[in-house]
Amino acid sequence: MMKKRTVLFLVAASMLCGVLLTMVFTQLPNLAGSGASGEGLLASIAKNGLEQEEAKKIGTALDLIESNYYKDVDRDKLVDGAINGMMESLGDPYSNYMGKVTAEQFEESIEGSFSGIGAEVSSVDGYVEVVSPIKGSPADKAGIRAKDVILSVNGESLQGLDLNAAVAKIRGPKGSKAVLKVKRSGTAEPIEFVIVRDDVDLETVTSRMESNGVGIIEISQFSLNTGDRFKEELKNLEDRGMKGLVIDVRNNPGGVLAVVIDIAEQFVPKGKLIVQVEDKEQKREKHPSQGSSKPYPVVLLMNKGSASASEILAGALQESAGAILIGENSFGKGTVQTSFDKQFGDGSLLKVTIAKWLTPNGTWIHEKGIKPDMKVAQPAYFSVAPLDKKKTLTYDSNNSDVMNAQIMLDAIGFKPGRKDGYFDRATEKAVKSFQSSRKLKADGKVNAATAEALEAALIKKIQDPENDNQLNRGIAEVRKEIAAKASNK
Template structure:
């Protein structure tokens, strides 16, 4: 595993660059070391057409340097040319990182880093959130998968190279990022003020529910994730665990070998975990060397579950009989490898080299994996924040009022309606909330009331008691445990 490849895999979660987390696929026959670059140079030397192409690029460089009316930075020209080539691929997961950006990866992988904690990709010139990382400032603020980031602190991201866009989003711990986003469910843009923080690199957490149901949450597949998973799984099994819920919601993916290591703890020996297909349609199957478990397993996923998370879900569903619960996954079915040695100057190319398929040969790219049991979270889990531009009060009718009504209902204050009209029943619900929160109960949603509403809502969303998908996953496990016990009698 190349060190900078590792950096590419991990550091995207801090919103420090790149697109979806990179896979390192060691079975790729194209080579990932210096021989790949040497082979390319050799082919260029022996092919007249390719030599002409290189001459054309060189001529363009010379003409710009010699004829452009201002002095130009040759490094910027080279970087621009490479970015142009990567852009021509029309692949949001293939990208170029200049020396400085690659160095940021290098520095960040050595220790803690700060950011808002979201996974992003570039789609049609727009910066799109793949998923906010669990427990990150982005998640706590309410950013969601598929949100389009329009601007940061007033600076538009439209048309920017992804690395340039990311550099505007990242910043030191404690600094504020005013992020304006466009959400499919909202006609108006939304603005969030997010305080950047250190991103927690702990990727695995676990706890035991009653009746012997274990829950393991994986936030990403980093280099130490498989070891941490084994540790937590062993602890649960020592507590006489009888069923397991694996939670990969809002998990953007990670290292291929790591997810394979985790999957083969549940997939019977000889059964397929994942297939990888190269440009020549040559497929290689990764089969399990492990064994299945004597207890039932369910996997929780949502539209923020991407890449390696989808590999795990597909492998456990199709080869280990696990039940998938939640929402349709993101749909990222390609494999990337990074090249740094060949560049020779500290820069890095990340290129899609193959696509991966589920055990039964399905390519889930841009489609995702459908759950066996569809479960959505309550409506207030995804409600947009209030604009706070002006107070909301009786007889108003707009989207902000509708969102406030959804919030009030989610917090147990019945507004009587959720259509955006601020009637007397809504006013009484606001007064009830204000009174409970220790504010002046005037029935007007000013900036203070709006802030309190949103803060209370975040607390409610983070309370496991309100997590419909988790509760359904635990319920499913108990159901399968009971069926197993009945069959064994």
């Protein structure tokens, strides 16, 4: 069975958040509302400590190590290691132990403020795999994608490391560089990314109005302030005469349970289910909506980076509000965690999976995800790999970097005539034409400067909403629904 461990990968300014921001039952007072706190589940968690023989066994191991190990040992590290070992033995990617610094960062992440490169990662069979880059983060801007495997950082291999130890390799001051070697499916050689660490001041909700009264709200994460921000943006759009809504949760890794329930209630009719939470005794807590439906059509955009709370929202809107899901199959994270931050007394924290969540119809989507009603893929160039800046591509080369360069050239309008990785004269001509347009030396060779210019031009094209197939399909579907509604009047 594949073993996974997951953390939120946000490293900069000597700060590290060492957990995945997934579906969390926090123990904060403001989340203790009706139907959202998970108090029934929390009350059922056993509080028994070690039995005498168990404590003796661990104490004996600690004493033997301290007495016999050939080097001096850090007792605190041994104790932390023991707790980490217990968490590892669960085989659960979402149950984690965090020391004081990491725990502080976890609390900040729930509040929606971050410092780091901005990507969510997990450990799969000893490899660090990206779940999702946070939109607008340094990792996202550099081209990190979901399912990328990070092999090394600044020349240090991450393979086989404990996930927290692997993430610690990324730590460094704001403005410093993290050089990542990444393995991406479909590429023969590792890809190098140079990411400048920075603060990630995350605005979790943004909105805009398209023509014909179509509103768009993007949710990058479900933090504590996200519910209020969503209501503000939704009201603003409605006050401006919105006739239909597109909700975008692509690459949204999740967040706080109470927040996603609050947002879902804006669309799910009163009494209909939003989500069900089932404990290990198979007792279910059902969360019916206290809100009401909307008179306008709603579409939700999702992709393989949409996880946890994003999937709860998708399931609730699909099954209880009649919304249309567009994009790709979601990530597939169907468990619920709670964090214990008071019991240790030293600032450390334990995050434990205490239940699984089910869609309103009772489906557990764990490791399967939610299927969209309309499957829509992005253009191929959205997932093209960055070029190796240490190599110069020239006529008669034949490799994956050439293929990626050809895909980039074709995407931005400089037609190489082929995209199979062979650098022929037509490709050389396309490179020269591109170089001339950017006032570079037009020698037909893809060196570091040309590669960087190509990637910058491609990023600009990707960021243009006109090229976003999923968004455009979502807008089109909403407009179709608006038109159908108008014709029925």
